[in-house]
Amino acid sequence: MNILRRNVLKGAGAAGAVSVAMAAGLLKPTAAFAGWNKSGFESRDLGTSMGAIGAGSAVASGDVVVKAPDIAENGAVVPVEITSNVAGTDSISILSEKNTMPLIAVFNLSNGTEGFISTRIKMGATSNVIAVVKAGGKVYKAHKEVKVTIGGCGG
């Protein structure tokens, strides 16, 4: 299993191979995420980032709640709280739509951790904060718009 995983991750089209392997049920999501999703985090395009974390076909859900300020005075520190009321939440991801690199974080939850994450993120411009929740093989998303008066991503 470990040797297979190494080879898959080393492959040139790492993200593609991993998602194919996941689709085929070869890898559990937790195993596939054990490294660092380089293609997802370094992508500068929201669609590619969503695809890299397997959220290309996420369905909007009212069970996922994004709590963030309506107006963030300082984009360098934006408190964000994601609550997933979906039973059996496996992972929560946070993206900021207009950041240069939209994917901010992926949290894999196990052994009784509730569908709740609170953290602080950087936002480059006024945009939606998107939460992607995976539960029982299904993918859900929700978003909230945050107005940013001073960007926090340099430049």
Next chain:
Amino acid sequence: MAEPMKIRASMSGDAADVKCLMNHVMETGLRKDAKTGGLVPAHHITNVTATVNGKTVLEAEWGGGIAKNPYLAFKVKGAKAGDKVQISWTDNTGDHTSAEAAIG
């Protein structure tokens, strides 16, 4: 050398409330140095792992979009007062640190 982090864990209802503050610059690699005009190289936490009594409860992957000196909070069901919470992180330069606290 990585600076220490603070962990606070307390029971609220049937779940443990874990809060953690880490010390890290969290450079995205996109910011320009005001003096030299060059880009400040990326230096941010990439992986965070939390365990309760040795069992993994949270595994996170982070990009540079997490704010400087990261704050992280999560809730663990089934944990009890006195259980040991351990949180560790690794950054993109290979630096790493970990800290432990008992649930109060």
